[in-house]
Amino acid sequence: MFKKTILKNGLRIITSKMPGMKSVASIILIGAGSRYENKNNNGISHFLEHMFFKGTKKRPTAKQISETIEKIGGQFNAFTSIDHMSFWTKVPKKHFKLGIEFLSDLVLNSLIESKEIEKEKGVILEEINMYLDNPQSYVSILIHQLMWKNQTLGFDPLGKKEIIKKITQKDFVKYIQNLCQPSNMVVSVAGDIEHRQIVEEVEKIFNKIKNNPTKKIIKTKDCQSKPQILLYKKDTDQAHLCLSLKSNEFFYNNSQKTVYQILNTILGGTMSSRLFTEIREKKGLAYYIYSSLDYFNETGALIVSAGLNINKINLAIKIILKEFNKLKNIKLSKVELNKIKEYLKGNMILETDDTNFICNWYGIKELFSPQKIQTLEEKIAEIEMVTINDIQKAAKKIFKTSKLNLAIIGNLSENKKNLLSLLKI
Numbered sequence: 001m002f003k004k005t006i007l008k009n010g011l012r013i014i015t016s017k018m019p020g021m022k023s024v025a026s027i028i029l030i031g032a033g034s035r036y037e038n039k040n041n042n043g044i045s046h047f048l049e050h051m052f053f054k055g056t057k058k059r060p061t062a063k064q065i066s067e068t069i070e071k072i073g074g075q076f077n078a079f080t081s082i083d084h085m086s087f088w089t090k091v092p093k094k095h096f097k098l099g100i101e102f103l104s105d106l107v108l109n110s111l112i113e114s115k116e117i118e119k120e121k122g123v124i125l126e127e128i129n130m131y132l133d134n135p136q137s138y139v140s141i142l143i144h145q146l147m148w149k150n151q152t153l154g155f156d157p158l159g160k161k162e163i164i165k166k167i168t169q170k171d172f173v174k175y176i177q178n179l180c181q182p183s184n185m186v187v188s189v190a191g192d193i194e195h196r197q198i199v200e201e202v203e204k205i206f207n208k209i210k211n212n213p214t215k216k217i218i219k220t221k222d223c224q225s226k227p228q229i230l231l232y233k234k235d236t237d238q239a240h241l242c243l244s245l246k247s248n249e250f251f252y253n254n255s256q257k258t259v260y261q262i263l264n265t266i267l268g269g270t271m272s273s274r275l276f277t278e279i280r281e282k283k284g285l286a287y288y289i290y291s292s293l294d295y296f297n298e299t300g301a302l303i304v305s306a307g308l309n310i311n312k313i314n315l316a317i318k319i320i321l322k323e324f325n326k327l328k329n330i331k332l333s334k335v336e337l338n339k340i341k342e343y344l345k346g347n348m349i350l351e352t353d354d355t356n357f358i359c360n361w362y363g364i365k366e367l368f369s370p371q372k373i374q375t376l377e378e379k380i381a382e383i384e385m386v387t388i389n390d391i392q393k394a395a396k397k398i399f400k401t402s403k404l405n406l407a408i409i410g411n412l413s414e415n416k417k418n419l420l421s422l423l424k425i
Contacts, residue, residue: 001375002362003195007203009211010183012370014362015198016190018355024096024191025355027088028103029367032179034082034159035152035217035296043159044167044175046080047124051172052087053078054116056109068102076102080157082144083217083296084367090356093192097201100189104205107180112172121164128158135240135409136288136307139232142407143242144294146230147301151220178215182206188363190355219298222248227404227423229416238287239310239410242303243320246405247398250293250300252368258382259394260293260302265340266332266391267291267323268304272339274323275304283319285312297368301405302398310410317406317422324425327395331388345380352376401425 005013033045059065069076074091087106089099131138141156148154187206189198224246250260268275268291279285289306308316351357358376365373374382404423 002373004366004373005195005199007182007206009206009209010181011202011206011209011211012186012366013199013202014186014188014359014366014373015193015195016188016358016362017193017195018191018358021190021192021355022093023090023355024093024099024189024193025088025090025359026096026099026103026187026189027086027359027363028107029186029188029363030085030107030180031083031184031214031367032085033080034155034157036083036179036215037152037155041163041167041171041175042155043124043157043164044171045085046157046159047120047164047167048172048175049078049080049085049087050120050124051112051117052106052110054120055111055113056105057111058105058109060111065106068098072098074099082153082155082157084364086360086363088356088360096189096191096193100187100198100201101205103187104202107185108205108209112169114169117167117169117172121167124158124164125161128161128164131158135234135236135238136305139240139242139407139409140303140305142230142232142409143244143301143303143405146228146405146407147224147244147246148220152218153220153296153299177212181214182209182211184214186363186366188359188366190359190362217297220296222246222299224405225402227401227406227420229405229419229423230407231412231416231419232407232409233411234409236410237310238307239313239408239412241306241308241313241316242405242407243317244301244303244405244407245324245398245400246299246301246403247400248299249394249398250295250302251298252295253371256390256394257295258379259386259390260398262337262340262344262383262386263327263391263394264291264293264302265344266336267302267327270343274326275320278319278323279306279316283312283315285309285316285319310412313408313410313412313414314419314422317419321422321425324395324399327391328399328425331392334388337386337388337391341383341386344383348376348380399425
């Protein structure tokens with residue numbers, strides 16, 4: 001279970017008591033990321049994440065920041081996605097106050113010095129180079145660019161080199177003012193702690209901070225009426241592919257979200273899934289193949305990712321689309337549905353031993369679904385309720401030829417016309 005308190009300035013505090021746990025995990029989530037950017041500052045969210053670790057008033061150097069948590073045997077990290085930023089720690093229980101103070105210091109008191117900005121630009125540029133050299137990762141960026149052309153959901157969270165080189169201290173200050181406001185943040189803590197303890201610690205730090213209006217997202221427009229293809233030529237031994245289905249069904253607060261989760265797991269969520277079995281085990285066409293779901297406030301996508309034999313890419317695409325059709329037109333068996341249900345429930349039960357997972361679960365729910373935060377117990381009950389007819393009905397809603405998108409990285413001899421002719425459900 002969880003408890004929730006909202007401070008006067010709008011900051012939300014979520015705690016999850018886990019009796020007997022020896023670690024306490026804390027996370028600060030911010031409604032920020034590449035979809036809050038524009039063409040002139042794309043990449044600033046991710047760049048800011050780096051800058052938060054370069055020094056604060058209390059801990060002026062990156063080394064002092066790292067040593068704060070490392071010297072007590074704790075863990076810390078951060079990430080920036082399309083629609084949120086996350087800063088977290090996991091520390092021994094007796095140091096839980098330090099974990100909270102440490103994260104708050106990063107988010108509220110970073111120096112963002114010009115000399116550190118210029119130095120870190122080199123680090124960011126090398127990170128971009130790393131992704132460009134890793135087609136398995138870079139193709140996932142290309143599929144978003146294809147699905148949401150010229151819209152913020154299609155922005156690369158890492159940004160473009162020419163933009164990164166121009167970002168200044170003033171740009172960071174403006175971005176922080178627009179988004180790093182108490183009402184746009186969630187503090188989530190999990191472990192063998194009391195809600196009152198956590199609220200007291202957070203209040204000491206945040207209570208005097210005034211809340212200002214935050215920048216709102218620009219909702220995406222879906223004008224896609226036919227399949228789309230993006231080919232990125234690169235000298236690789238494999239073809240790295242993302243085949244996606246864009247749908248307004250994939251939004252955070254859809255009551256059918258669990259149905260789509262089960263459908264995705266059946267399709268490509270495990271090593272015994274349909275795609276893994278057909279493409280890797282039976283045909284030997286790929287080393288990796290899986291499907292995943294991307295959820296956003298108003299839309300999202302189901303994405304199949306694979307590294308394929310470059311000469312068998314047409315065959316692989318045909319098999320993937322055949323599996324789409326089977327889910328749409330042939331009811332799955334009770335045995336298969338029950339197997340997937342047990343897999344998902346079992347996975348969730350195992351995750352309940354991890355304070356990191358629990359604090360992230362409730363933190364994300366509060367950030368995106370504050371009107372009804374779903375507990376793990378409610379999620380398990382929801383999984384149980386899904387029927388065979390629910391899965392087929394969901395498949396019929398999302399498996400549409402007009403919403404297919406294909407991004408490929410590789411040294412391809414195929415042209416777009418030939419590949420487009422394959423994209424039919």
